[in-house]
Amino acid sequence: MIAKGTTVEVISRSPAETEKAGRGLAAMLRERDLVVLSGPLGAGKTCFIRGMAVGLGVNDDEVKSPSFTLVNEYHGDKWLYHFDLYRLKDPSELYQIGWDEYLLMEGIVVVEWGERAEGYLPNKRIDIQIEIVDDQTRKILITLLNS
Ligand SMILES: Nc1ncnc2c1ncn2[C@@H]1O[C@H](COP(=O)(O)OP(=O)(O)OP(=O)(O)O)[C@@H](O)[C@H]1O
């Protein structure tokens, strides 16, 4: 378990290890949890979410970054709503895609490029920050905010 307000640091040395970290997080999630990922291009956000999805009983080859739709919906043991806000031009676009409704839905919402929606994210969330250390190594920082 992760204590509220604290940050857990995981060092990943391969995509498989990053997926494993995602699976580990999935085991602790409950309906309506919000997970927000940030980190540069190629950090491993989608990779982490693939692990989460597998942990929630979703077929891993279903997991791809939603490009034009901004959101993909997966159904496993729980629903998983996968947003990628990379192409978001203005946070107001969130309302056009039903962001508010998704947050109220039964299921888990996970967001790539959450920093594009700064100020529009509920305070109660799990933040995942991924840093690129080198070619194969990533630093994954998991923080439980306000829950
Ligand atoms: N330890 C690692 N964990 C995750 N990915 C790694 C690791 N080492 C190397 N990689 C590579 O980094 C890339 C991560 O890609 P991924 O699509 O998950 O990143 P992303 O953060 O979602 O990028 P984008 O911002 O473009 O959506 C993959 O090509 C993967 O093989």
Ligand SMILES: [Mg+2]
């Ligand atoms: Mg991605």
